[in-house]
Amino acid sequence: MRYYRYGEPEGRLIGKLGNYDLYASVISSASNYVQPDQEIRSRGEFNFSYGPSTGGLMESVRFLISTPGEVINNISAHTEFKQRSLKIIGNTIEDAQLIIERLNGFHSASHAIAFLLSIEDALGIIPDDKVQAKRIIEIELERIRSHIYVLSRMVEPAGFGVPLSFLNSLEERVSRLIGKYTGHRFFFGINGINSVNVDFAGIYVDLLPIADEIRTVQESLVGSAIFVDRLQNNGKVRSEKSTGTVARSSGFHFDARTDSEALPYASLGFMPVVELDGDAYSRLIQRINEIFQSLEIIKKMDTYSKLDIKFTSKDNSSFEKDGKGIARVESPAGDLTYLVEVKDGRIRKLDILTPSEINFPVFLESMKGGVLTDFHFNWESFGIWISELAVSIK
Amino acid sequence: MKSKNWFLKGVNRGIETERFPLSPPDEVAAWSGGIAGKGNANCPTDAITNNKWDAEKCIYCRRCFPNYKPTGNLARTEPKKSHGQFKKSFFIYPFDFGTCGACNVELRALSYPQYDLNRLGIFFTNTPRHADAIVIMGVFTPKMRDAFLLAYDAMPEPKTVIALGVCAITGGVIGKNPDHVSVIDIPGCPPNPYAILDALIRVRK
Numbered sequence A: 001m002r003y004y005r006y007g008e009p010e011g012r013l014i015g016k017l018g019n020y021d022l023y024a025s026v027i028s029s030a031s032n033y034v035q036p037d038q039e040i041r042s043r044g045e046f047n048f049s050y051g052p053s054t055g056g057l058m059e060s061v062r063f064l065i066s067t068p069g070e071v072i073n074n075i076s077a078h079t080e081f082k083q084r085s086l087k088i089i090g091n092t093i094e095d096a097q098l099i100i101e102r103l104n105g106f107h108s109a110s111h112a113i114a115f116l117l118s119i120e121d122a123l124g125i126i127p128d129d130k131v132q133a134k135r136i137i138e139i140e141l142e143r144i145r146s147h148i149y150v151l152s153r154m155v156e157p158a159g160f161g162v163p164l165s166f167l168n169s170l171e172e173r174v175s176r177l178i179g180k181y182t183g184h185r186f187f188f189g190i191n192g193i194n195s196v197n198v199d200f201a202g203i204y205v206d207l208l209p210i211a212d213e214i215r216t217v218q219e220s221l222v223g224s225a226i227f228v229d230r231l232q233n234n235g236k237v238r239s240e241k242s243t244g245t246v247a248r249s250s251g252f253h254f255d256a257r258t259d260s261e262a263l264p265y266a267s268l269g270f271m272p273v274v275e276l277d278g279d280a281y282s283r284l285i286q287r288i289n290e291i292f293q294s295l296e297i298i299k300k301m302d303t304y305s306k307l308d309i310k311f312t313s314k315d316n317s318s319f320e321k322d323g324k325g326i327a328r329v330e331s332p333a334g335d336l337t338y339l340v341e342v343k344d345g346r347i348r349k350l351d352i353l354t355p356s357e358i359n360f361p362v363f364l365e366s367m368k369g370g371v372l373t374d375f376h377f378n379w380e381s382f383g384i385w386i387s388e389l390a391v392s393i394k
Numbered sequence B: 001m002k003s004k005n006w007f008l009k010g011v012n013r014g015i016e017t018e019r020f021p022l023s024p025p026d027e028v029a030a031w032s033g034g035i036a037g038k039g040n041a042n043c044p045t046d047a048i049t050n051n052k053w054d055a056e057k058c059i060y061c062r063r064c065f066p067n068y069k070p071t072g073n074l075a076r077t078e079p080k081k082s083h084g085q086f087k088k089s090f091f092i093y094p095f096d097f098g099t100c101g102a103c104n105v106e107l108r109a110l111s112y113p114q115y116d117l118n119r120l121g122i123f124f125t126n127t128p129r130h131a132d133a134i135v136i137m138g139v140f141t142p143k144m145r146d147a148f149l150l151a152y153d154a155m156p157e158p159k160t161v162i163a164l165g166v167c168a169i170t171g172g173v174i175g176k177n178p179d180h181v182s183v184i185d186i187p188g189c190p191p192n193p194y195a196i197l198d199a200l201i202r203v204r205k
């Protein structure tokens, strides 16, 4: 295992990964991680059930809200409605990947890349620099689209028609660019062991007009007192048990791009930006800032991926057939970790820790004491995907 | 001079809505439409048998490449019945059985300026009580079954079911498809927004 070692707890505790506690560079069997309570008993005047199927939610989930009418005294959730059981154990690596790509299709590149990095780690394969550069481009493109999508979901409940159309149009343009370069709008079918079957040369130039428009949207959203008022102090949270944008918008510098070596972000001198207030407004600003950072990263990587760098990896025939590997990447939602065990070229064991799992209890905590009308703004600001939460591996 | 007024910003930007289906799609990702070719396919879902491609099973993994290649056409299946009564207004209710999220996102994209489904008299509704069609997505999940039956029962007559994405049609590589009788299957993993729009238009003819 190149990126991780077994050991005593050390540094940032990210979450529970299978039977281990996952830290920045250590996995430890000692269980210091207490899963935050997701089932909080209601004590309000009445319980309001929202979901599992309603037009206001993108995915199937049920929230049970305890309220005297406006204030949310308590909130719990049932995420198991759309629980999928994915048959991966015993599969070849290639067949397993088909399913991994569809675990959370919207963040498919991040999932496929984290999975492949853990496989390469298990099999003693050192990925080629050029492949790693393309993987970074994929994840940053995915982040740009994902952040634009979350912004649009935050604007939608405000009935803010023009900015919503701006953002929707931008998201669609990014999706079309991804489709044009990779042949698929969700990066399906392009990643493999030490390979990315795409030529990204020129993509930065194609993204430039989108960057200009994000600036326009930013100016206008921040200038709307009514919209800003819905977000400020809404869902305020500062938790060491959060990840990704949620953590970074409350002052934590948590970012797998700086504390995981699985992808070479360090060579870019990348440093995460942070916001301090930890409310829905900070998460909005944080996402906008991160879009610009992702564009900068793509700019550097676009040049890099054009260079003709020689393969540094071993020949395919000399790969190990067995091994255990672990890799963590920064998906658009936060820390995403895969722990795999490979035996005779097949998946023997697989544990996944997703950012939605980490942030979901933090969302519930942040909603307590809020008001019903703020629910959608706050929920959307977390960027949680139920599909990467309600899933088991068999 | 930069305008601070959203209305003016919107107007200044001009019309982004395309004329599809009157004009061809602007940009369709290669591996989301038709596929044709000859020879060994190595297909994980048996979407190719005897050199024939079955859209309802294809997950666009590209294992059949280069023997098989994208045709550039939209992936289509024929409606099993025509619903001319929804010609003037067609209200659809998205229903997530067990998706990966991508089908949900592509269906939502129909409301984006490029597609603007409202110009064609098609609308999303937030409740099955106002829905003409329920659009099911994802593989079968036991706990969503009751929710589906409740939603379907709540819909006024006449009503119909549409299956969106390979998971909902055949289960793809993820699981079992929900047990349903759909008026049209919209193939893809996920289906391209143009293909979804195209199917919604054809079902009302």
Ligand code: SF4
Binding pocket: B035, B041, B042, B043, B044, B045, B046, B047, B048, B053, B057, B058, B059, B060, B061, B062, B063, B064, B065, B068
């Ligand atoms: S793309 Fe994949 S699923 Fe589709 S026909 Fe080719 S091999 Fe089969």
Ligand code: SF4
Binding pocket: A102, A105, B098, B099, B100, B101, B102, B103, B137, B138, B139, B164, B165, B166, B167, B168, B172, B174, B188, B189, B190, B191
């Ligand atoms: S059909 Fe494909 S894109 Fe749609 S839910 Fe299933 S795996 Fe996801």
